[in-house]
Amino acid sequence: MTLEIVLFIVFASICAVSAVLMITRPNPVISALFLVLNFCSLAGLYLILNAQFIAVAQVIVYAGAIMVFFLFVIMLLNPETEKRFFEQKAKLRIFIIAIVSLILVQIVYMIFISNPSEVITKEVARSVETGTVENIGREMFTNYVLPFEAAGYLLLAATIGALVLAKKKFE
């Protein structure tokens, strides 16, 4: 067992367990904190995959900015705690879980039957080269400069839209 595999098992299990805990906790604040844990372990997985820039952006943007925003709104609205996961509409929930786990089994079956690891093998040197900030920045400001500008306009529009929607009155 190399260190890479040990780290993958640790981060992947944290990721899976925190996702399940997030959707089963009745209190939304605890759900949000489990989602932060999930995002942080995903950043660890990105580091194993040699995507340094995206790992840092994941922690700063997702676990930092977006989740703080969610927590602010939860504290602001103070929504009532839901009942425990299986107490209300238990039959419907079990039905939903059965259908969705059937879909999961299908996806996993398709992944293993197509056997991608036979055709795709990781070249470590090239993979490390790909994820550096230098490489991503060069691509972003040459080939992908138009989507980059569009993302800037999208964020501006979203800021103005959020201000207008959350204002007290439309006047």
Added chain:
Amino acid sequence: MQIPIEYYLVLSAFMFTVGIVGVLTRRNAIVVFMCIELMLNSANLTLITYSSYLGDVAGQLFVFFVMSVAAAEAAVGLAIIIAIYRNKLTVNIDEINILKW
């Protein structure tokens, strides 16, 4: 020995289905929103996995743009939730049925 690509894909599929279950079963609009973020992140994990295994930078750039779109979506969505809460004093999506005919 390196990690087979299937492990990452299965983890991503699992996270996506957990997100679907959350969207379909939870009744709190904010938690439904967080489940959508979870599904976006599972798709990001797949993109990063292929980008790393194929040595192609396009996947990581795509994840960057998905992140910016997710931030914009979270801002607008939470503003809508605040506006609804101001009118109806609830965020339970069973009681928010003004679009239902």
